[in-house]
Amino acid sequence: MDLSHIFNLKKSLHIAFCAVFIACSSLAGRAQEHDNTNDPHVTRSEMNAPHEEKEEDISATILHHIADAHEWHFWGHGEHKVSIPLPVILWTENGLVAFMSSKHDENDHGTEIFEEKGQQLVNYHGKYYYPAATKDAHGAYVALDENAVPNNAKPFDISITKNVVSLFLSIIFLVLIFTKVAKSYRVREGKAPKGLQSLLEPIILFVRDDIARPQLGHRYAAFMPYLLTVFFFVWLNNLMGLIPFFPGGANVTGNISVTMMLALCTFILTTINGNKSYWGHVFTPHVPWWLYPLMIPVEIIGLFTKPIALMIRLFANITAGHILILSLISLIFILKSVLVAGIAVPFVLFISVIELVVGFIQAFIFTILSALFIGMAVAEEHVEHH
Amino acid sequence: MTILALNPLVSPDPGLFIWSTVAFLLLFFLLSKFAWKPIVKALDERERSIEDALAKAEMAKQEMAKLTSENEQLLKLARAERDEMLKEARILKDKIVGEAKDAAQLEGAKMLEKAQQEISSQKAAAVAEIKGKVAELSIQIAEKVLRQQMADKSKQEALVSDLLKDVKLN
Numbered sequence: 437m438d439l440s441h442i443f444n445l446k447k448s449l450h451i452a453f454c455a456v457f458i459a460c461s462s463l464a465g466r467a468q469e470h471d472n473t474n475d476p477h478v479t480r481s482e483m484n485a486p487h488e489e490k491e492e493d494i495s496a497t498i499l500h501h502i503a504d505a506h507e508w509h510f511w512g513h514g515e516h517k518v519s520i521p522l523p524v525i526l527w528t529e530n531g532l533v534a535f536m537s538s539k540h541d542e543n544d545h546g547t548e549i550f551e552e553k554g555q556q557l558v559n560y561h562g563k564y565y566y567p568a569a570t571k572d573a574h575g576a577y578v579a580l581d582e583n584a585v586p587n588n589a590k591p592f593d594i595s596i597t598k599n600v601v602s603l604f605l606s607i608i609f610l611v612l613i614f615t616k617v618a619k620s621y622r623v624r625e626g627k628a629p630k631g632l633q634s635l636l637e638p639i640i641l642f643v644r645d646d647i648a649r650p651q652l653g654h655r656y657a658a659f660m661p662y663l664l665t666v667f668f669f670v671w672l673n674n675l676m677g678l679i680p681f682f683p684g685g686a687n688v689t690g691n692i693s694v695t696m697m698l699a700l701c702t703f704i705l706t707t708i709n710g711n712k713s714y715w716g717h718v719f720t721p722h723v724p725w726w727l728y729p730l731m732i733p734v735e736i737i738g739l740f741t742k743p744i745a746l747m748i749r750l751f752a753n754i755t756a757g758h759i760l761i762l763s764l765i766s767l768i769f770i771l772k773s774v775l776v777a778g779i780a781v782p783f784v785l786f787i788s789v790i791e792l793v794v795g796f797i798q799a800f801i802f803t804i805l806s807a808l809f810i811g812m813a814v815a816e817e818h819v820e821h822h
Numbered sequence: 823m824t825i826l827a828l829n830p831l832v833s834p835d836p837g838l839f840i841w842s843t844v845a846f847l848l849l850f851f852l853l854s855k856f857a858w859k860p861i862v863k864a865l866d867e868r869e870r871s872i873e874d875a876l877a878k879a880e881m882a883k884q885e886m887a888k889l890t891s892e893n894e895q896l897l898k899l900a901r902a903e904r905d906e907m908l909k910e911a912r913i914l915k916d917k918i919v920g921e922a923k924d925a926a927q928l929e930g931a932k933m934l935e936k937a938q939q940e941i942s943s944q945k946a947a948a949v950a951e952i953k954g955k956v957a958e959l960s961i962q963i964a965e966k967v968l969r970q971q972m973a974d975k976s977k978q979e980a981l982v983s984d985l986l987k988d989v990k991l992n
Contacts, residue, residue, distance in 0.1 A: 594837040607849040614857035621864035661854035693838040
């Protein structure tokens with residue numbers, strides 16, 4: 437009893453210690469960011485930057501790590517960089533432009549204009565822009581806004597980025613896994629499940645019995661394919677995001693474009709399956725008529741807030757987990773001592789285990805809320821209101 | 823969009839949105855056709871067959887219980903019948919034995935009577951024969967006596983008395 441008390445005390449001290457450090461470093465980073473708003477890329481260009489600028493570099497590095505990229509980077513910089521270049525596909529004013537990302541990645545400060553199929557472009561921090569008419573103070577052909585994001589016009593970017601490759605890898609894995617499972621159902625018909633089949637069957641049954649059936653009632657069968665697909669897609673991508681190296685490491689479900697797409701699918705399904713009573717609730721809510729001008733807009737806003745909440749929830753949870761892990765690792769660089777690894781690495785391990793659970797829980801929550809929204813749209817009204 | 827575009831982290835990227843839509847729809851159609859349909863069907867079928875099997879087992883159990891109770895009933899009936907039969911048999915046996923005893927007694931009595939009759943008739947016959955014999959002997963004696971009388975009177979008398987001494991009538 438005494439020992440566990442001491443252990444708990446120690447653990448909470450550790451947590452407090454780390455929390456203080458994270459808070460301090462983020463405050464420092466913020467202050468630094470404020471100082472450097474007029475030349476934010478200095479930190480990247482100057483490798484011998486002083487100590488304060490190094491800290492700024494860390495928050496930029498973290499954001500860089502959770503963002504999408506035109507290459508699959510492994511390690512090293514410049515000459516010693518090891519990465520998989522990915523195709524860049526841009527829909528520009530001069531039509532479709534495509535090239536490998538390795539072709540124009542030496543200069544990502546926007547100081548050099550390159551031409552591809554007669555289209556002038558600049559690479560600024562791994563993104564492609566039309567060059568600004570004039571150079572800024574650092575010789576870059578960009579015009580930055582107050583968030584240090586270029587105001588330049590952009591070609592429409594439909595590149596095969598790291599996230600796109602990761603997405604396609606994940607769907608290849610899913611198709612391979614589940615066609616194999618489906619095959620074992622055919623081969624072992626009427627027998628007990630075995631191997632991969634017995635591993636995934638409880639999860640499929642979990643989706644059916646604990647997600648689809650309670651929310652959708654007897655109409656669950658029609659929505660099973662969608663719910664199963666969403667569940668396993670989100671779960672696998674959450675897990676792949678936790679693997680620090682290829683084929684994982686892309687922050688797919690922590691990217692708002694992907695969660696937006698998923699939430700939009702649920703929204704579309706909800707909208708096209710909405711029955712009379714669902715729309716009745718929206719346009720003729722059960723309130724006195726003089727409340728209609730208030731209630732109808734609220735109900736209409738409610739239609740959109742549900743998928744938006746879905747989108748933000750998944751994105752924020754996964755992104756937060758990634759940022760937390762990267763921040764803990766960054767403590768080593770912020771404190772400039774390899775000894776910090778003795779604290780940081782166990783914490784990273786601890787958070788990673790939590791993230792494993794979060795990966796499942798978020799997949800579950802996304803699926804159950806999708807089922808709930810669809811269930812609300814298809815539910816029959818049992819009591820007639822007048 | 824301008825509000826979301828404030829931070830690059832929360833500004834959706836149209837290219838990735840398009841690709842993820844393509845990827846997800848592709849995944850959805852592939853899995854629906856080649857995975858979920860057969861899997862869900864197989865699961866439903868298996869559940870149905872398990873339910874069927876359980877229902878059948880329950881039915882068989884009830885049938886079994888019914889049969890057992892019927893058997894027991896039958897056994898009980900059979901036992902009762904056997905007891906009844908045994909009882910009847912015992913009664914019958916007693917009756918038969920009693921009858922046989924009666925008959926035997928009757929027969930015995932008859933035979934005894936017959937024997938007595940036989941004896942008495944034999945006795946009568948014997949007495950008659952003895953009487954005859956006695957008569958014959960008497961005649962012979964009388965003859966001899968008469969002959970001796972004819973010869974010597976004293977001797978005749980002695981003879982008569984001798985003879986009379988020998989002859990003993992029972």
